[in-house]
Amino acid sequence: MKQMNSNKNSNGLTLVLGGTGKTGRRIAERLVSQGVPTRIACRSATPAFDWADESNWNSVLKGVTTVYLSYAPDLAIPGAADSIQAFVEKAVKQSVRRIVLLSGRGEEEAQRSERIVQKSGIEWTVVRSSWFSQNFSEGEFIDMVLAGAVTLPAGDVPEPFVDADDIADVAFAALTEDGHAGQIYELTGPRMLTFEQAIAEIAQATEREIQYIQIPREAFAQGLAEAGAPDDAIWLLDYLFSTVLDGRNSYLCYGVQRALGRQPRDFAEYARQTAESGVWDLPSIDQTGIA
Numbered sequence: 001m002k003q004m005n006s007n008k009n010s011n012g013l014t015l016v017l018g019g020t021g022k023t024g025r026r027i028a029e030r031l032v033s034q035g036v037p038t039r040i041a042c043r044s045a046t047p048a049f050d051w052a053d054e055s056n057w058n059s060v061l062k063g064v065t066t067v068y069l070s071y072a073p074d075l076a077i078p079g080a081a082d083s084i085q086a087f088v089e090k091a092v093k094q095s096v097r098r099i100v101l102l103s104g105r106g107e108e109e110a111q112r113s114e115r116i117v118q119k120s121g122i123e124w125t126v127v128r129s130s131w132f133s134q135n136f137s138e139g140e141f142i143d144m145v146l147a148g149a150v151t152l153p154a155g156d157v158p159e160p161f162v163d164a165d166d167i168a169d170v171a172f173a174a175l176t177e178d179g180h181a182g183q184i185y186e187l188t189g190p191r192m193l194t195f196e197q198a199i200a201e202i203a204q205a206t207e208r209e210i211q212y213i214q215i216p217r218e219a220f221a222q223g224l225a226e227a228g229a230p231d232d233a234i235w236l237l238d239y240l241f242s243t244v245l246d247g248r249n250s251y252l253c254y255g256v257q258r259a260l261g262r263q264p265r266d267f268a269e270y271a272r273q274t275a276e277s278g279v280w281d282l283p284s285i286d287q288t289g290i291a
Contacts, residue, residue, distance in 0.1 A: 012065025012097075014175055017041045017049065018072055022134050023102060026168035027068055027175070036176060039064065051083050054090075061094040066175050069117070070102040074236055075110035076243075084113040088120050098123040098181070100174045102167070105130050105186060106248040114184075123181040125174040127167060130188045130249060133270040134164040136202060137279050140237070145202060145280055151213040153220045153241045154195035158250050160188035161198060163265040170259040185255030189264050192250060198267060205271035206280050217242055 014031055018024035019040030031038040039060070041049035047059040051071065061067075069087070071080050091099065101117045103126050104110045110128075117124045135141050136150075144150040167187055174180040193201070196212040203210040215223075217238060224234045256264040274280065 013037045013039045013063050014066040014068070015039045015041055015060065015064040015096075016068045018068075018070040019045070021070065021072065022132060022138055022164045023167050023171065024068065024070055026164060027171050030168060030172040031175070034176070054086060057087060057090050058094065061091055061096065064091070064094065064096055066098045066100075067091055067096055068100050068102070068171055068175060071113070073233070074107075074240075075103060075113045076107050076239055077109075077232065077236065080109065081112040081116065085116050088116055092120055092122060096122060098125075098175070100125045100127060100171050100180075102171070103128040104244065105188075105253075106244050125180045125182070126184040127171050127174065128184060128186045128255070129167050130162045130253075131159050131244075132164050132167070133161045133189070133267055136198070137274045138164075142279070145199075145210060146282065148209060149211045149213055150195070150199050151215055151220070151223075152195055153215055153217040154245055155214065156194050156196075157245050157247050158192035158194050158197075159245065160190075160192045160249070160252050161267050161270075162187045162189050162256075163267075163270050166256050166260075166264045170256060173259055180259065183259070185259045186253035187255040187264070188253045190252070190266050192252065193267055201268050201271045202275075202280070205268070205275040208280075208282075 014036050016024050016028045016031070016038060019028045020042045024040070028038055028040050041060050043050050047056045049056060049060045069084070071084060074080070075084070088099070099117050099120065099122060101114060101124065103114050105128055114126050117126070132139070136145055141150060141152070170185055170187060174183070199210055199212040220241070221234050221238050224237065256262070
């Protein structure tokens with residue numbers, strides 16, 4: 001563990017963008033538990049934060065010295081780099097001293113935003129992550145898991161799924177400790193799994209039959225559209241499955257080990273603990289057939 005800097009004991013705030021999301025929520029919990037003055041930024045907060053509306057950004061940044069910078073829904077979205085540029089410029093003017101950026105592996109668009117932060121003139125750390133294990137339990141794919149059939153266009157390309165708690169631990173360290181400035185931490189889990197193998201491990205942990213069904217990208221996108229998914233969400237998922245999962249990221253990295261001096265959590269451990277939490281439990285049905 002590296003030495004804590006003075007953020008905890010200073011009057012400056014640590015701003016967590018996306019503070020209700022998968023990583024932001026975990027980071028905010030860690031900061032608050034350690035007594036770090038923290039501002040959680042989201043649309044429902046006061047002051048509210050919205051990437052589509054710059055009018056409140058200066059208010060959100062007032063008194064902030066450190067920022068966890070995550071962009072929703074993804075840095076690959078067209079226009080994301082422009083928003084990051086505008087936000088970083090305001091942050092520098094507001095005397096922010098440190099930015100920790102959540103980025104994605106193998107995304108050229110995300111690396112544009114990385115370069116913006118790197119050229120800001122203040123301390124920066126990039127946390128470049130693979131697919132989150134928690135997508136199966138907190139996000140996009142949980143309904144499929146509960147339904148017993150995960151239907152995706154992922155193919156046989158292996159992915160080193162990373163646990164969101166590992167991401168949060170690395171980001172927390174970079175926000176609160178010295179020695180992480182100028183680092184790009186590329187985070188993966190300890191082994192690679194295809195989506196079919198990942199679903200098999202979830203099925204084993206839940207002691208349920210859960211199938212993985214491979215479908216073409218076009219059929220997947222059409223199904224999302226028919227289900228009423230927004231166009232930008234359809235575009236993003238299609239981009240991720242066609243680009244990020246084309247094999248370019250099928251190798252392990254050691255960012256967790258470099259940042260924290262420990263091994264990342266294995267997917268099987270994630271599946272076991274998540275199953276024990278009850279998140280994947282099916283609703284019980286009484287004799288009348290009512291849940």
